[in-house]
Amino acid sequence: MDGRVILRLEQLFGKERVLTNQTDLMTYSYDASFATQLEPKEPEIVVIPQSTEEISACVKLANEYQVPLYPRGAGTAQTGGPVPVMGGIVMDLSRMNRILEIDHKNMQAIIEPGVVQANLNNALKEYGLFFPPDPGSAKMCTIGGMVANNSSGLRAVKYGNTRFYVLGLEVVLPTGDVIVTGGSKSKALKSVSGYDLAHLMVGSEGTLGIITKLRLKVLPLPSRRGIVLCSFSKLEQAGEAVNELFRSGILPSALEIMDQQCTKAANLMRPQLALPENEALLVIEADGSKEEVASQVKRITEVISKFTDYVKFSDEPEECQQLWQARQIVGAATGRLKPGGFRVYGGEDICVPLSRLPETLRKIHEIARSYNIVCAIYGHIGDGNLHTSPVINRRDKEEIENAKKMIEDIHRLAIEMEGTTTAEHGVGIVRAQYMEIEHGTALEVMKAIKRTLDPNNILNPGKMALPV
Amino acid sequence: MDGRVILRLEQLFGKERVLTNQTDLMTYSYDASFATQLEPKEPEIVVIPQSTEEISACVKLANEYQVPLYPRGAGTAQTGGPVPVMGGIVMDLSRMNRILEIDHKNMQAIIEPGVVQANLNNALKEYGLFFPPDPGSAKMCTIGGMVANNSSGLRAVKYGNTRFYVLGLEVVLPTGDVIVTGGSKSKALKSVSGYDLAHLMVGSEGTLGIITKLRLKVLPLPSRRGIVLCSFSKLEQAGEAVNELFRSGILPSALEIMDQQCTKAANLMRPQLALPENEALLVIEADGSKEEVASQVKRITEVISKFTDYVKFSDEPEECQQLWQARQIVGAATGRLKPGGFRVYGGEDICVPLSRLPETLRKIHEIARSYNIVCAIYGHIGDGNLHTSPVINRRDKEEIENAKKMIEDIHRLAIEMEGTTTAEHGVGIVRAQYMEIEHGTALEVMKAIKRTLDPNNILNPGKMALPV
Incomplete structure (x- = not known):
């Protein structure tokens, strides 16, 4: 990098907010994706802004010297999204983490991009409000990153994804x-005045702009939750049960599936759970007032009981916590399925039409078997969103190569099933090769917009199959 | 218009789907907006496509001969959106009105743009599903138009606007x-694969593309509704009651306000309603199962009773219908406030922060008084969206001029109150002059996108302050 750029960046941010030492740079060379953990890529320099003005000046500088600039939140992405594949500058936004205003009377919060989801919700709680999008990484991920990737998570089935809350x-x-x-x-x-550019930015993964302030809609916090846990000997029964729930006018606040490998993993991690190791376990959540939750839990169990005898439920907070555990620990538990096993994030976010879920689950297991890879699957069945978890030995080169092939097969399967390679995690580098297959001629429009807004291709270049 | 264009259009559509006679053209010269009713503008020709291929060929032809092209749904817009202000072709999409598929197992409907909202909901009902966005014009408006304008309506407070349902x-x-x-x-x-171009199209008012097919998300239809009707002597109490509802964790499925003029108008139209003519009447709806609705209605009345003694409620379908009547007839009733009165659509869609609603309502009445115009206000108080209804004599030129000034003042008031000139109706020609005030430099980005996608400025030119 041109020495003048470093000098100018040091002038702009002060030396203490410019990182150039190797150890620091390394921590910015990967995210949670398997791909970047296998092949990390270090930035030449990291800057840590504290204001919109600094960010604007830095972007102008990057244009002046034609240096790639990569915005980064907490680095919890599973796509390589924040990784500087073309070198240059990484901009770490995690210190712009102030909650600027909770305007409870107007049902909105104004925050900086580095605010962590859980911190916003802690602050909202005392006003009886909440920010519904709830990804698995809620305790770590920044809301700027959630908006850049249009995250969703457990409660999207009822509350929609992050997009819905961006004012x-x-x-x-x-x-x-x-x-x-x-x-x-x-x-x-x-407001419907003008093109809603916010909604162009949502999900654009930092390729069209750096979000420096967010005005978010928040909702009344339901006072209570109830949980129904149910097990099905056949995947198809679980699918039918979900369909019947919707047809009965029930919209749960979470509707999660765990496959046989997941229940096995959860039992290994916490034997006292004693989950039946059938083809499908559903964890269903209802929210509302005490009476509403009681009524919903009753209706849900009535519907579910037509499909299985194994139904447990509660609307008492402590018991709910117990029932929710199975879902809560599954991400961490999958590693137990294999000695020395490591859960890999790849092919982890496909989404298929609800009617094709059982078929898709069976086919993923066939694929896994064909590569001799241990694999568990859980996800948001209410949305058709499956989080596939291959578990491998990271020192086994052959297994790594097999895992890569398996991930490719899973992505292609998703498209074949009239689905998508990514429901809520994003494209980044790991799914760029499917952009043309998924979008056809629409990809040209995306490229045209990118060229219009970013004529020098400065922001997060090398991602999403956009022009390089 | 170049005779060759007419010839080519007749070849493309057949003579029976090309209109050139004066009487036909006149019906396409205005929409529901006051502005275009005062100053209609006829197209040179109207075409009525029946397929995507025809539309594509027509747009290419329009480019070849540089003829402006104006897509139109049912013409229920209140913005001049579908009016051919620069002449040229109007494309009437109302005959592309097939419901192509109700894929109830996958919670979606695939339709053509000319499908009327109410017709889709009738078709969905037998599957226990519904399409939530519910504008006042639901029985007439096309869903293509709803998407082009990002409509919302009565139930947006709980279910969000049209955008949320576009897959x-x-x-x-x-x-x-x-x-x-x-x-x-x-x-x-x-799906979060790629820029979500659907969300750029939503609300772009036909300036970036013509929607030819829609894949929409639908939801389980709640089996029951309950209504709470309550009256407040002071506007501020109504505002506080709404705030307290949200704080209590209650999210009603509709939360409507009618001001004193509205209740007066409703009483004039249907005296048996005998509504108290106080500063504010709220009509609050809850939905869900029988038990859930009963519980919600009870909680809502408990909260409301802290602010007023006048609370009526029911969760019995017939009684609910009675209570809902006041809100249902208000649009039509306002004309009764003045002999020979005609309700004008202008300044009819402002939105302000909830905390500024009482102040805004009072100021609108001050403005109306200053022009000596009768004015009623109702709207979606849960969203801060007010539908102001000036009632004038259409033969009184002075009153027309005063109404125009009043509309301008209301729009400026909305911006002054940290609101917007349009919450759900759109910009079109009637609010184009506020685009720069509302959006500042962001307007330049909108223009750049318009130029990129529409280099010849063919689609719906002369709207939204976009380049001409």
């Missing part, structure tokens, strides 16, 4: 110019 | 090329 964004464009979407001075909860 | 769109771009957004062959309920 407005302050964004530093790839040219360094600053815009405010959704009305430059607005605090309205609805 | 994918087939779109004829301004160049005539056809793309499919949200995955070209996908039936997934969630």
Whole structure:
């Protein structure tokens, strides 16, 4: 990198917020994706901004010297999204983490991009409010990253994904110019004035702008939750049960599936759970007031009981916690399925139509077997979103190669099943090769928009099959 | 218009689907907006397509001869959105009105753009499903128009606006090329693969593409509704009651306000309603199962009773219908407030932060008084969205001029109150002059996107302050 760039960055941020030492740079060379853990890529320099002005100046500098710039939140991405594949600058936004305003009377929160999801929800709680999108990484991930990837998580089946809660964004464009979407001075909860540029930014993975401030819609916090845990000997029964729930007018606040390998893993980690190791375990959550939850839990168990005898339920907070455990520990537990096993994040976010879930689950297991890889599958069955978890030995080179092939097969399967390679994690580098297959000519429009907003291809280049 | 264009259009559509006679053209010269009723503008020709291929060919022809092309649904817009302000072709999409598939197992419907909202919901009902966005014009408006304007309506407070239900769109771009957004062959309920171009199209008012097919998410239909009707002597009490409802964890499925003029109008139209003519009447709806609705209605009345003694409620279908009447007739009733009165659609869609609603309502009445215009206000108080209804004599030129000034003042008031000029109706021509005030530099980005996708400025030109 041009020495003048480093000098100018040090002038801009002060030396203490510019990192150039090897150990520091290494920590920015990967995210949670298998791909970048196998092949990390270090930035040449890391900057840690504290204001929109600094970010804007830095982006202008990057344009002046034609240096790639990679925005990064908490690094919990599973796509290589924040990894500087073309070198250059990584911009670590995690210190822009102030909750600027909880405007409870207007049902909104104004925050900086580095605020961690759980921290916002802790702050909202005392007002009886919450920010519904709830990814598995809620205790670590930044909300800027959630918006950049349009995350969703456990409660999307009822509450929708992050997109639904974005009222407005302050964004530093790839040219360094600053815009405010959704009305430059607005605090309205609805607006259809002009193109809603916020919704172009949502899910654009930092390729069209750096989000520097967020105006988010929040909702009344339900006072209570109830859980129904049920087990099915056949996957198809679980699928039918979900269909019947919807047809009965029931919209649970979470609707999760764990396959046989997952229940096995959960039992290994916590034997006292004593989960029946059938083809499918569903964990269903209802929320609302005490009476509403009691009523919903009753209706859910009535529907479910037509399909299985194994139904446990509760609307008492402590018992719910017990029932929820199986789902809570599954991510960590899958590693136990194999001695020295390591759960790999790849092919981990496919989504298929609900009607094809059982078929898809069976085919994923066939694929896994064909490569002799241990694999557990859980996910948001209400949305058709499956989190496949291959468990491998990271020192076994052959197994690594097999895992890569398996991941490719799973992605292609998802498309074949009229689904998508990614429901909530994003494209980054790990799914760029499917962009044309998934989008056809629409990819050209995406490229045209990228070129229009980022003529020098400065922001997060080398991602999403966008022009290089 | 170049005679060759007419000839080519007749070849493309057949003479029976090309309209050129004056009487026909006149019906396409205005929509429901006051502005276009005062100053209609006829197209030179109207075409009525029946397929994506025809639309694509027509758009290519429009580019070849540089003729403006204006897509139109049912013409229920209140913005001048579908009016051909620069002449040229109007494309009437109302005959592309087939429901192509109700894929109830996958919780989605695939339809053509001309399907009327109520017709889709009738078809969904037998599957126990519904399409939640519910504008006042549901029995007439097309869903293509709803998406183009990102409509919302009565139930947005709980279910969000039209945007939330758009999974994918087939779109004829301004160049005539056809793309499919949200995955070209996908039936997934969630996807974050690539820029979500559907969400750029939503609310772009036909300036970036013509929607030819829609893949919509649908939800389980709640089996029951309950209504709480309550009256407040002071607007501020109504505002506080709404705030307290949210704080108590209650999210009603509708939360409507009618001001004193509205209750007066409703009483004039249907005296047996005998509504108390206080500053604010709230109509609150809850939905769910029988038990859930009963419980919600009880909780809502408990909260409301802290602020007023006038609370009526029911969760019995027939009684609910009675209580809902006040809200149902208000649009039509306002005309009764003045002999020979005509309700004008202008300044009819502002949205302000919830905390500023009482102040805004009072100021609108001050403005109306200053112009000596009768004015009623109702709207979606849960979203801060007010539908102001000036009632004037359409033969009184002075009153027309005063109404225009009043509309301008209301729009400026909305911006001053940190709100927006339009929450759900759109910009079109009637709010174009506020685009720069509302969006500042972001307007330049909108223009750049318009230029990129529509280099010849063919689609719906002269709207939304976009380049001409």
